[in-house]
Amino acid sequence: MANFPSLKLIDVCKVSPPPAAAVVPSSLPLTFFDLLWLRFLPTQRLFFYEFPSNEISFHDVIVPKLKSSLSLTLQHYLPLAGNLVWPSQSDVPVIEFHEGDGVSMTVAESDGDFYHLSSNGFRKVSEFHHLVPELPVFHDRAAVIAIQVTKFQNEGFSIGITHHHAILDGRSSTSFIKSWAQMCIEESSVPISEQMPLYDRSIINDPKDFAKLYAKAWQDIEGPNNRSLNLKFPKTIPGLIRSTLEFTHQNIQKLNEWILNKKIKNENFDSSSSDISSFAIATAYLCVCTAKLEGLKEGELWFVFAADARIRLKPQVPLNYFGNCLVAGFVRLERFELLRENGIIFACDEISKAIRNLDGGALNGCENWGSIMSQLTYDYSETQAISLAGSPRFGVYNADFGFGKPKKVEIVSAESPYFFSLTDSRNSDAVMEIGVVKERDEMEAFVAIFNQGFESI
Template identity: 45%
Template sequence: MAHSTSLNLHQLHSVAPPHATTATTFPLTFFDILWLRLPPVERLFFYEFPTTSKTTSFYDIIVPNLKHSLSLTLQHFIPLVGNITWPLESSNPIINYVPGDAVSFTVAESNSDNFNHLCSNLCDVVDRQHLIPRLNISHEQASVLSLQVTLFPNSGFCIGITTHHAAVDGKSSTMFLKTWAYFCSKIQEQLTQIPSSLPENQTPFLDRSVINDPSGITEAFVDSWLNYDGPNNRSLKVWDTISAVKTEQVKGLFELTPSHIQKLKKHALSKVKTKVSTFSVTCAYLLSCLAKVEKPKDERVAFIFSVDCRTRLDSPILATYFGNCVFPQLVVVETNKLVENDGFIIALEGIIDALNKLEDGVLNEGEKWMSKIQSAIGNRLFSTAGSPRFEVYGIDFGWGRPKKVDVTSIDKTGAFSLSESKNNDGGVEVGLALNKVEMEAFLALFHQQLESF
């Protein structure tokens, strides 16, 4: 069913921290530089109006509260207000903040009555594009954060957030969202005194000097970017090959319930004879299903997943470290084995092997990562986004939990997203975009395969 995607832009704000701060430069570590020209991360949070709140309160209460709380939040998250640059006099890219910098905050209103359709488990990719805020990215400079709030009259609203991956990883951007929701909910409670400090688990740690690099990973990553279409290419433009929206696609959300996960684990234990995690069986199952549906022509299929390194470094850092602190792991399997009946076990064994190698050090041979990924580019490349540990369905700005959370950036990259189940029952919600024919095949196979275990 086709749906109109027309939109009225009501207001375009620039939101800054409430108090002027001094100019600050934040260096990019090798964890950040890895993502320098990869696509931004986009997420949409859909909220239904409370029964007592309709369109009028959106402009009179919701938008002012979101703006005010955003300003209060940004004073704790200054890197999000700055811009990524790569000055000629600097060997590495940096985030540069100067007083007067601000975050783009767009307020829009949809002319469509498709709120419930957009919140459903299946919808056309093109129907959500107008809800996604854009970063300002040129060869010389890139903004870090952009926000858009869109009203669906008499139904609800959508908060869109786009972040530059070279500035923050998913854990950090989610911490920002939770802090913004914390301040907004306090304003919504009409407290006379809004807290100026944050709970310890939401206080960002901004000192990037805690990231050590004894093996020269930073230099290796910098050289790779400089020599890409180089020499001395300091462009910050996103790779064109993976930044285009595939408009003829359908976005689907699927749930692996706790009973599904236990079934997968039981089957896995009968084959691999080692303890398996929810993450590993979920990814292995999705890889086997996707390979059977897509039937890649490449001899090998590559799978990339990221590991949070905060507790895995030789000198562990705080869980609230703000920036990137994830490092990719690569799994390569033969396509003809993956599409067979035991493709789930083949994928699982590859993931287990990659996880076991972490015992040698999470950054072992990290300086070779760029060349590894370049060698895998010729294969069908799958990857993940998000994590059930982010608990995105608990982000409440004061008007209730989100009805749906959609990682729209995977529509471009071909990744699949993972989050906790919106039912808060221990299940895993999976998001992916496929063309219509593939989506129909995946729907059938996803449920059929589960029944066969």
């Protein structure tokens, strides 16, 4: 990890599960859901916490508690302490754990402004880079997760978590974080049963060997037989700004009522379409705001979102299943429709239709997903669709390690003008927080469009 002027490294250590504490599988193959993300950039989340009091020592109390509780948690999340490898005799990569493996934890001090970084206002994306750890990744092996705990000038601290996307999706990673937080509070070796991860790979039905198909798609990129585990990162865009916007309960209700009132006046109104999800309303609004910002009257705007497949597969997959279990929804939106008075109704209907299609056939077209994902990952510039990271359903603001709930949670890896990050909110008036990244002039224009839209309804 690069040593920035504002960062002082205190310690870099390895946290391992208790010796001989293997209560879960020490070897775990990737499924076709995992393989979609094999060389995709890792996910980075950053949790900011205020110090509960000046009497609690960061180095003598907080860091030791985080280390000891992490060790206890890892005995239930053993794959996180291992490495991703691709043995020559295996068709797919495998997570392997060996006695002595562990998770890299960095302890550091920063002279950055804690309250500025944990605010909703404009902040340079580069200000967050040194607060999240790099994931140790090599040609023949890759770490699963890395952690960094950073102290800020007697105001608070942050926990930065970087994880390999081919091992964990948002639900699994959030479950791990909450289990770790609970261990830190209770100092117990057993988390609550609802959070115990389920590792049974037979739950993921793959009769057509999609896993082998996806693995071959990766091997054929810069191949043949390319088994490299190196990750591909998008080109860095200098000068980007990060900001957080909120969808309040009032915002969502106002938009919902406006949409329904418009629909009721339509002779062809279908009363069955009156139940609109907050997700559809919020993302439709973001698509309209993006179309207005770009100002293009012709062409298409694509919106792509990931949905949890656990509840959509038949039979359903338990929610505590460990690994990736995501399917994608694709929405093609005509720009001229988005810019019309009823643009949000059009977008909301199309997004709602895409959600219903996933509910009825989550795996439709999945034979092509491996080749599509591998090609896009190797040329991020081709990906000009609006997409999302995170979900307000994960409840990340409930990750209390005994020092209070987070003051702010950021998805640092969502660092593109085409990415919006979604989380729940610490603010009880808000339904969700929206992380936005753009150049400064575009950010100012987007925020103005976002706020004016509510005022004009």
